[in-house]
Amino acid sequence: RESSTAQTCALFMAPSTIPNAGIGVFTAINVKEGEQVGYPDLAIPVTDVDWHNGGNRQEGDYHWLWKNYDWLSSAIGHLSFEAEEVVACIPGVGAMPNCHFRLSNVRESFTKYDTATLHRSKDAGAGAISGYSGREGIALRDLREGSEIFVDYGEHWFTLRENVLGLVPVAESYTLAEPVLEKFHTLDFNGQNDAKADLWALIKDFSYKSRSLAALPRTIEASNRAIDVGIKETELEASIRSVQWLKQNGKCLDNLRPGMSSVDGAGRGAFATRFIPKGDIVAPAPLVHIPYKDALSLFGEMKDEDGFNILSSEGITIRNTSEVRGKQLLLNYCFGHSKSTLLLCPYGSGTTYINHNHKSPNVKIVWTEESKALIHNTTWLQQSVDFLEDQLSPGLEFDYVAIRNIQPDEEVLLDYGKDWEDAWRAHLKNWKPVEGADKFVDASQLNCFDDDECKGAHVVRTHAEQEVNPYTDNLWIWCYFSYEDEREMTWNIELDEWRNWGEFNGDNKFRYPCTPLSRNDASMVYSVELVVPVYDDYMAHVDDLLVEVQNVPRWAIQFVNRQYTSDMYLSNAFRHEMMIPDKIFPKAWKNLE
Ligand SMILES: C[S@@+](CC[C@H](N)C(=O)[O-])C[C@H]1O[C@@H](n2cnc3c(N)ncnc32)[C@H](O)[C@@H]1O
Numbered sequence: 001r002e003s004s005t006a007q008t009c010a011l012f013m014a015p016s017t018i019p020n021a022g023i024g025v026f027t028a029i030n031v032k033e034g035e036q037v038g039y040p041d042l043a044i045p046v047t048d049v050d051w052h053n054g055g056n057r058q059e060g061d062y063h064w065l066w067k068n069y070d071w072l073s074s075a076i077g078h079l080s081f082e083a084e085e086v087v088a089c090i091p092g093v094g095a096m097p098n099c100h101f102r103l104s105n106v107r108e109s110f111t112k113y114d115t116a117t118l119h120r121s122k123d124a125g126a127g128a129i130s131g132y133s134g135r136e137g138i139a140l141r142d143l144r145e146g147s148e149i150f151v152d153y154g155e156h157w158f159t160l161r162e163n164v165l166g167l168v169p170v171a172e173s174y175t176l177a178e179p180v181l182e183k184f185h186t187l188d189f190n191g192q193n194d195a196k197a198d199l200w201a202l203i204k205d206f207s208y209k210s211r212s213l214a215a216l217p218r219t220i221e222a223s224n225r226a227i228d229v230g231i232k233e234t235e236l237e238a239s240i241r242s243v244q245w246l247k248q249n250g251k252c253l254d255n256l257r258p259g260m261s262s263v264d265g266a267g268r269g270a271f272a273t274r275f276i277p278k279g280d281i282v283a284p285a286p287l288v289h290i291p292y293k294d295a296l297s298l299f300g301e302m303k304d305e306d307g308f309n310i311l312s313s314e315g316i317t318i319r320n321t322s323e324v325r326g327k328q329l330l331l332n333y334c335f336g337h338s339k340s341t342l343l344l345c346p347y348g349s350g351t352t353y354i355n356h357n358h359k360s361p362n363v364k365i366v367w368t369e370e371s372k373a374l375i376h377n378t379t380w381l382q383q384s385v386d387f388l389e390d391q392l393s394p395g396l397e398f399d400y401v402a403i404r405n406i407q408p409d410e411e412v413l414l415d416y417g418k419d420w421e422d423a424w425r426a427h428l429k430n431w432k433p434v435e436g437a438d439k440f441v442d443a444s445q446l447n448c449f450d451d452d453e454c455k456g457a458h459v460v461r462t463h464a465e466q467e468v469n470p471y472t473d474n475l476w477i478w479c480y481f482s483y484e485d486e487r488e489m490t491w492n493i494e495l496d497e498w499r500n501w502g503e504f505n506g507d508n509k510f511r512y513p514c515t516p517l518s519r520n521d522a523s524m525v526y527s528v529e530l531v532v533p534v535y536d537d538y539m540a541h542v543d544d545l546l547v548e549v550q551n552v553p554r555w556a557i558q559f560v561n562r563q564y565t566s567d568m569y570l571s572n573a574f575r576h577e578m579m580i581p582d583k584i585f586p587k588a589w590k591n592l593e
Contacts, residue, residue, distance in 0.1 A: 012250030092349035127573025256350030417579025
């Protein structure tokens with residue numbers, strides 16, 4: 001059944017054109033280079049997850065499926081300052097598109113950080129939501145309607161997962177595959193096309209697998225086409241589906257857009273982008289399963305009698321498993337049930353923004369219908385939580401379905417369930433600001449990101465001014481600056497001009513701790529002193545150099561919160577999973593009964 005929103009939908013979730021690659025994301029409209037694809041999503045930080053779980057998730061020491069979706073903090077603006085080790089779960093365009101090195105057509109934009117107007121001195125919701133939002137997909141080139149969206153996960157992602165994914169071609173594999181293709185097509189088969197096809201099949205099935213073998217076209221037909229137009233063009237053609245097919249077989253991914261919620265204290269929310277009739281799928285939500293919710297526990301450190309941290313023989317602080325200090329923020333973005341240890345975290349586009357309304361929700365969650373399932377295994381509903389623990393890729397799927405007509409721009413609201421409602425009410429009743437909350441200034445209150453935004457109130461105090469009027473202890477100032485040449489930074493300790501050759505994308509390699517020395521109030525530029533690390537030939541950090549730079553624009557000076565000081569670490573931050581209604585929660589998963 002084609003849903004009525006499918007007619008105007010511009011972004012679909014549908015089976016990928018890469019065989020066995022599961023879900024894919026497709027544009028149903030032509031998109032110009034530089035334009036946005038879909039709507040921006042949240043990035044949900046997960047901090048020190050290996051330490052808290054006492055193992056290495058990449059090596060499978062504990063069950064952590066998000067490892068296949070999470071982004072390194074270096075890719076997410078200021079996120080790397082949050083903790084010793086931090087990654088981000090990014091639903092939507094951050095998690096769903098596949099990777100195809102030669103056809104990468106979308107990149108992810110800079111993720112903004114702010115507290116969604118919540119302040120720890122007055123809002124009981126402070127620290128209960130992610131401050132990292134606005135991460136959008138940007139087209140790297142013009143995209144034809146029907147094109148599958150591909151992002152670049154980085155080659156490392158594939159090499160780390162070779163035992164699960166097999167040998168996926170990387171950029172170099174195609175360079176090696178092309179001469180093989182050409183050589184094959186110089187062979188003379190005396191017009192015997194069957195023999196030609198058989199030999200091609202034999203080559204593709206060759207038992208010594210390699211990435212370049214995987215880069216060769218799958219069929220003899222594709223190979224014939226590739227010799228005329230090249231492997232890349234053949235793959236490009238194969239990665240486009242008809243819009244009609246997408247409307248019939250896909251699920252719409254752009255019915256929701258983010259905005260500031262109409263719900264008091266809830267932060268951001270999801271809003272309908274178009275009219276959605278009762279009964280229609282508002283958004284699909286593939287689910288990442290966490291079999292044992294203890295994986296989200298945050299532990300304290302083991303202390304000696306004098307109150308010092310006890311270290312392991314490798315010099316690492318030991319966790320105290322009898323002291324649970326809190327839960328990862330991710331819990332607030334996952335679903336669970338009071339009689340089960342299982343958590344299910346949606347990674348569909350926009351669904352993470354949906355807020356709670358007990359009295360008049362306009363959507364509900366249902367298990368996806370079998371005929372519309374993209375990854376859903378109905379049989380998993382009869383299996384145990386231990387069975388789910390053995391499943392190393394997602395296989396469950398909700399749909400958010402409209403329970404009444406939803407008007408364009410109306411906020412989309414779900415009943416998170418009575419347990420959640422009770423927990424939130426209890427939180428409101430007991431909540432009081434933490435000590436010093438009224439004086440707390442979050443880094444985002446002081447930041448601006450382009451010249452226009454920076455006009456007005458965003459003056460940075462110079463070093464001398466800070467002596468008299470210091471910033472709060474949680475704040476740290478960093479400056480974005482680009483060197484022309486790595487060597488330059490080791491000898492040039494005074495540079496006249498600020499330089500921005502690299503694209504500003506919050507990229508770590510262009511930022512340094514800095515001290516503003518003076519400010520030109522008329523042109524709003526600063527002279528600053530950067531702390532530039534010096535590395536030896538083995539990339540060991542051996543020294544720091546102080547480099548003075550002139551004419552630094554205001555937006556290149558950024559405030560960050562020091563580790564473990566932002567709102568998500570508040571001791572009184574609300575944490576509770578959303579509830580899956582009992583009537584759809586499988587009995588087989590009730591392992592706490
Ligand atoms: C799935 S997230 C929803 C998106 C979230 N508002 C944001 O800005 O990222 C769930 C969290 O949103 C907040 N929230 C949702 N509904 C709320 C409500 N009715 N009242 C207060 N806070 C709410 C709570 O912090 C909850 O843990």
